[in-house]
Amino acid sequence: MSMFIGLDFGGTNLKGALGTSTGEIITKLSKPSLADQSQKTIFNNMFLAVEELLEQAMRRSENVSAIGIGSPGSIDFKTGKLVGSTTNIKHWRDVPIKKNFEDRFNLSTWVDNDANLMALAEARKGAGQNYSNILCATLGTGIGGGIILNNLLHRGVNYSAAEIGHIIIEYNGRLCNCGNRGCLEAYAAAPGMVDRYRKKLKRTGVLYNVDELSAEFIFHKAELNEDLAKETIIETCEYLGVGFASIVNIIDPEIIIVGGGVAEAGEEFIKLIEKYVKKFVINSIAKKLKVVKAQLTMDAGITGAILLASENYLSQHEGN
């Protein structure tokens, strides 16, 4: 059987896996991504991961056909090159990722944005399996997204579609990392949540150690019935509702899949997002639209990377 290697390169971790053409993971690994180091070091680290996985395949007498890689940033899908830079990774700018891997391993390699690969994974093997038109959102320190239309990733002409963290939900509002004001990410990503919570605490004179504050902390306090934490979460869901409704009014998908660290808060959080999305979206869409939690969580990135490799490899070898 033909196998595929998937890598998920992030600001903290590099994950890798060996898997089947349908995205079943056979074996996986995880290690620091060394994202603060030089491009050369980052690549050597990734190459080592691929070598490990190739060895795993050999031990199983399996053949590896192609490599798929997920990275933050806008990836030119045709050339497999990172276009411009990413927010948090210093030396990760205009990097010919596909070329470097194909030169090294003599295996066809495809590269895509990490949030796109999460969307692909959820569409094929997760919460989106029965849907063809999907908005997938990842909530964490930022807000990323991927859009599936007619079963295919919608990448956009600049490979910059689905930048859902940077739709503007409040004209002249909070300053965002991107330099604009009022972006969804500035309100509803983890740092925005923490910031709003801190301000509420300050007003009432309650002060926690600032280092303690995190999205997890807020969800924990809300479970303990703390009003300010509950208020912060409700507001977050309302902001997400406004932002997602705007996106849905544009693309009119069947389902919104919410993943990422913050989504781990649980089912009630997702239900509250759904309530607000339905409040703000136009009527003809509200009836059928569903909001659900992502299913693949930790493995979404590597599953998506394996699927990216297998789907492109197979379509190429079917002579398309």
Next chain:
Amino acid sequence: MSMFIGLDFGGTNLKGALGTSTGEIITKLSKPSLADQSQKTIFNNMFLAVEELLEQAMRRSENVSAIGIGSPGSIDFKTGKLVGSTTNIKHWRDVPIKKNFEDRFNLSTWVDNDANLMALAEARKGAGQNYSNILCATLGTGIGGGIILNNLLHRGVNYSAAEIGHIIIEYNGRLCNCGNRGCLEAYAAAPGMVDRYRKKLKRTGVLYNVDELSAEFIFHKAELNEDLAKETIIETCEYLGVGFASIVNIIDPEIIIVGGGVAEAGEEFIKLIEKYVKKFVINSIAKKLKVVKAQLTMDAGITGAILLASENYLSQHEGN
């Protein structure tokens, strides 16, 4: 040669045309749409228009192959039925438009949302001819839109995509006709412009006859260098910039085409919108993105309706 009939049904006028498969108009007509009357009266009025155009075809010894119709509202493209209602047309609710026409004329009929047809017309014969991925916006008493992806209309699973007037640009902002708060339409459509201008005037004590106020009036005053009018227009472009940037961050098109009555204000207005869109959109998109004025203006609706008929008829008869 095979000809096609296109109808553009609006709140005020019914326009119709006989045209070629590539959307060239041979002859056209326009009359009141009788939109405030019963469904039966509206349909009889439309049927009369089709009969007139069929007669025109006969006189030219041309054969008519199919009918295309544009209407406000969400149109189920498969059944050709208006789903739900439209804002301004009382009895226009859950109407089986396609069926009524096919029963009457024994000609294949396709029906689509009017803003979609404007986008189709601009894509094939207007400002979008050299582009495959287009956001088309119509600015008038409301803000409508159509989206072309990979040369095809993106209709959405509920046929409700591209509701660009109802993306939310200000959380908890101005009340919109749709019942929500902060929609783009509430700020940047003609009534929103007039309302903001009126408030500015009130503050300074200048009062015009309220009936005089219109978007045209504001553009006229701005030409005469009136500060409040100029301010109102700049604000409008900034609101449109915020709204369009959010949409562009989601679908990443090549070009934004701006049409509708308000867009007739001219080239400077369009350039100012472009300036603000580029300010608010993410960097990787800003470089290549263009904002241009629609080219077909008055004939966009009927041209789109003819193209809808011809493209669907021809693809059906090519055996697809």
